Amino acid sequence: MAAIETPAEPLAIGEVAERTGLTVHALRFYEREGLLVGPIQRTAGGRRRYTTLDVDWLQICVKLRESGMPLADLKRFAELVRHGRGNEAERLRLLDAHRQRVDAQIQALEECRSVITWKVGVYAEHLARGEADGLWAPTPEPRTQGLSGGSASDRP
Amino acid sequence: MAAIETPAEPLAIGEVAERTGLTVHALRFYEREGLLVGPIQRTAGGRRRYTTLDVDWLQICVKLRESGMPLADLKRFAELVRHGRGNEAERLRLLDAHRQRVDAQIQALEECRSVITWKVGVYAEHLARGEADGLWAPTPEPRTQGLSGGSASDRP
DNA sequence: CTACGATCTAGAGCGAGGTCTAGATCAAGT
DNA sequence: ACTTGATCTAGACCTCGCTCTAGATCGTAG
Structure with a gap:
């Protein structure tokens, strides 16, 4: 040994x-x-x-x-x-800064995830009911800007 | 209204x-x-x-x-x-596949995070004790490959 | 010895995702 | 009318992080 x-x-x-x-x-x-x-x-x-x-x-x-x-x-x-030797403080700072970025990234991803999950839910529901209109319709009337005849608040 | x-x-x-x-x-x-x-x-x-x-x-x-x-x-x-209309199933698939990738990414990041955190801890401890040798030493003796005279198992 | 595969170096090439430039046009303030 | 600033188009250019030649060399198995 x-x-x-x-x-x-x-x-x-x-x-x-x-x-x-x-x-x-x-x-x-x-x-x-x-x-x-x-x-x-x-x-x-x-x-x-x-x-x-x-x-x-x-x-x-x-x-x-x-x-x-x-x-x-x-x-x-x-x-x-x-x-x-002698620069350990700086190494520490570097790593710690990176860790913070990773944390922020995880946060951001979790937020994205929840947005996506919610959106998946919306689609799934519409599919289940066999009706899938009114979801982000392709703006059929460019001139009047009328969108799909629904409330325009929650379609994304 | x-x-x-x-x-x-x-x-x-x-x-x-x-x-x-x-x-x-x-x-x-x-x-x-x-x-x-x-x-x-x-x-x-x-x-x-x-x-x-x-x-x-x-x-x-x-x-x-x-x-x-x-x-x-x-x-x-x-x-x-x-x-x-008509391709909602595919939209769903696309989003869901992406969500899975996001999940995997979060997992991976969390793993990285814990590795980094542990490493930060190692540095912090050494700094606190005022002795910072033996951590990833710059291989002082290329010929013998002897590293910093410590156990080579947990230094990264 | 001969093959054959793994490695070598230097440097060119690539895909993603924008970013920037040039030169013209539009719109609003004075 | 004039100036100033935001926008327009087309297209060149940029950074990042590899990836891929080309042509030579090493090393091992038969």
């Missing part, structure tokens, strides 16, 4: 692609863009060898990207981590 | 931009792309006049876009509505 340093065995780019869900192209792209923390090791022949720590970081990247963090922020974060 | 047909007074594009949050450019773009249900009325001079129903539809569009519906789907939906 002396040193747990060795990250199992290093992985080739294809294997990393499989376990992160990124394409090999994206992996190389991320690297070029400086989104990775450390330089990726290479074999004598020049092939990339990813350690499990590299993969861990990539998995975080995937999560952050999924939740809408722009590559620029991801890059900034990677830079902070790469630079090492 | 005979007919509530008249949608108050028609709005100019700038006013619609204000109340939908879209730019005037985007509004014209949406129109060109066929994302609107009816043709927008024009003044004698050729300026667009939006009815409140147009604005309602645009607000729905905004919600659907916010929740990630691609323009292509929005267009399809607009086409269905424009075409009128």
